[in-house]
Amino acid sequence: MDDVIQINLRGTEFLSSSPFVKDFLHTLVTKDSAIIRQNGQIYVDRNPFIFHHILDYYCGGEFHLPKNICPLQAQKEIEFWKIPPKDIPTCCYEVLYNENESQYTAIENLESDLKTQTKQSISPIVTGPQANNCVGRLRYMLLEAHLHPFSTWTGRIWICVLALITITSNITYLFNSDNHFRVPREGLQVLPGNYTFDMSLNDKELVFLRTTREPIKGALEIITNSVLLLDISLKFVITHQKLKFVLNVQNILEIATGIAAYLVFYYDVNLLSMMDGNNLNNFFIVVGVLQGLRVVRSLRLVESTPEMKILKLSLYKSWREFLLLLVVLTSFSLIFGSAIFWMELEEPDTFPNIFVSIWWGIITMTTVGYGDFYPKSSGGYLVAIIAAVFGLMLLAMPITILASNFNSFYNCYKYRKRHLLSK
Incomplete structure (x- = not known):
């Protein structure tokens, strides 16, 4: 019986001869998480309900959990008794993590460049021989700001600037669609039988034909679009999963939006040389769709928030x-x-x-x-x-x-x- 250790959990006594259990309990005693009583028992103030399963694990067996246990309680006991998550069999995974939590974790893993993955992938740059590399530290800082914008000052500044630029771009787009914020187009050519344009175009299309955007708004649109394209290019440079970044639907739409903004500006400036009465209606539709793509950028402002991830997962x-x-x-x-x-x-x-x-x-x-x-x-x-x-x-x-x-x-x-x- 000298090799048997007596364990007391809130009045429930257990016996074990496992040397791993002895070593772990003595470690708890040194950390003041357990007490050695006068009769030699080791008292641990923990719930005894699943301790039999804890002993199964430390005695060389497998770790399993009963079905009727609270997941939160089981997680706390597993953390206290230092059981690695990798040793929990798949049959007991649903006991610890209900379907909602496991799917929430799954969608986090689907997000590009998670914080844990990012730290692992850039750790050689930050902590290795190149720890003093300014480029490596800058890349790490920018990744943190991009992936978790509300956790660092750099991220907060970055997201605020992007929000201001995105809102400005959208407001400019809205103003450009109103006749009151446009100016008459200079050099509008008079074609033979120009009444055909009045007959084939409605009032809204005639506004875009006879007027153009104000120079200030045009310059503002080019500047905001350039900044947003620079932002998406910077994110591509700093990411470690470039193929996944390029295949992301949101990123594809943003790149298409940036290219479309320049095309719309070019078409608007050179509309007179492109006028063709037969295709003018389709031309306005194509230009309008290209302009409307920019509202997709608004989704970028909320995609980093947990609530947006929850909504995506719910859908x-x-x-x-x-x-x-x-x-x-x-x-x-x-x-x-x-x-x-x-x-x-x-x-x-x-x-x-x-x-x-x-x-x-x-x-x-x-x-x-x-x-x-x-x-x-x-x-x-x-x-x-x-x-x-x-x-x-x-x-x-x-x-x-x-x-x-x-x-x-x-x-x-x-x-x-x-x-x-x-x-």
């Missing part, structure tokens, strides 16, 4: 429900659209074809209700009532699921934050 987890909503909405819009078309067959002024009635079904079920088409017969009223009520019930289900997922992930995030701060 990702709810994709099946939204796909089901799309399928069911399409099916019932066909049903209600077909029904109201035949109900209104004797009304010559409503629903000229079944495609319009399907459009009405979608608008009615989504509670938009433009009012451009509406029933006039008793049968049409009945179909409209059923479609509207069914649409309310149909939309409520995926929205509720999305809100529930967001709430679960947000609670998980708050726990993780408290857990990290407690360390």
